[in-house]
Amino acid sequence: MALKLLETADYTEMSRRAADIIIKEVKEKPNAVLGLATGSTVLGVYRELAADHRQHGTSYRHVRTVNLDEYVGLGPDHPNSYRYYMNHHLFTHLDIPLHETHVPDGLAADLDEECRRYERLIDELGGIDLQLLGIGRNGHIGFNEPGTPFSSPTHVVKLAPLTREANARFFPSLDDVPRYAITMGIATILRSRRIVLLASGEEKAEAIARLLEGVVTPDLPASALHLHPDVTIIADCEALSLIPKEKRKGDAP
Numbered sequence: 001m002a003l004k005l006l007e008t009a010d011y012t013e014m015s016r017r018a019a020d021i022i023i024k025e026v027k028e029k030p031n032a033v034l035g036l037a038t039g040s041t042v043l044g045v046y047r048e049l050a051a052d053h054r055q056h057g058t059s060y061r062h063v064r065t066v067n068l069d070e071y072v073g074l075g076p077d078h079p080n081s082y083r084y085y086m087n088h089h090l091f092t093h094l095d096i097p098l099h100e101t102h103v104p105d106g107l108a109a110d111l112d113e114e115c116r117r118y119e120r121l122i123d124e125l126g127g128i129d130l131q132l133l134g135i136g137r138n139g140h141i142g143f144n145e146p147g148t149p150f151s152s153p154t155h156v157v158k159l160a161p162l163t164r165e166a167n168a169r170f171f172p173s174l175d176d177v178p179r180y181a182i183t184m185g186i187a188t189i190l191r192s193r194r195i196v197l198l199a200s201g202e203e204k205a206e207a208i209a210r211l212l213e214g215v216v217t218p219d220l221p222a223s224a225l226h227l228h229p230d231v232t233i234i235a236d237c238e239a240l241s242l243i244p245k246e247k248r249k250g251d252a253p
């Protein structure tokens with residue numbers, strides 16, 4: 001199945017287009033299950049959702065959310081935990097009940113059981129209607145690093161050096177970046193009914209070029225998306241800078 005590719009002029013337009021898709025989903029299905037991501041790329045989307053909620057009153061009262069991942073060892077009060085990030089950047093700006101928002105528990109005593117609980121939770125919610133994804137420079141989605149089997153459910157992962165280095169900008173030093181995380185697996189992500197992947201900036205150009213080459217391999221975790229029937233990639237010019245112009249419109253190979 002072909003991935004749909006939407007090129008945008010810049011980060012702002014990328015964020016607006018993604019927010020529009022989410023807002024439409026929530027209007028059509030007020031109790032939608034949204035799969036959410038963290039990182040820098042999606043921040044603009046969350047700003048757009050917050051602004052739309054303030055200005056137009058789109059309601060999230062019946063929406064449920066599940067986040068992709070969380071660092072092992074960081075709790076909700078830690079400013080670098082993904083739970084803290086989500087509360088701070090999105091949930092407190094919407095009318096969504098906090099108990100309907102879910103992030104893996106990075107402090108769980110039994111991490112394997114936490115992974116199993118998270119899988120059960122997603123099933124009990126009825127599955128993910130719309131999953132938002134960023135992409136790592138090495139092509140990771142969630143924290144599924146190169147080599148992760150496509151059949152993987154939610155699991156504990158040892159973070160790749162490149163990922164720890166890329167995320168060190170949020171921490172006092174590289175040493176403070178956790179070495180492990182819990183992440184939805186690739187199989188978990190692929191069970192979502194619809195997927196929207198965002199990419200912005202030149203540092204993502206290589207990963208996007210490899211993804212659009214169309215080779216499906218665990219060396220590039222995002223390439224698993226070629227196996228899904230409904231994926232839209234929204235990428236700005238810089239993220240598409242390694243793709244010839246004539247190949248940037250419509251369906252990717």
Ligand SMILES: O=P(O)(O)OC[C@H]1O[C@](O)(CO)[C@@H](O)[C@@H]1O
Nearest residue numbers: 037038039040041133134135136
């Ligand atoms: O948007 P960023 O900060 O480049 O991160 C890309 C991806 O990496 C992660 O932050 C994990 O490292 C994902 O959650 C995110 O989608």
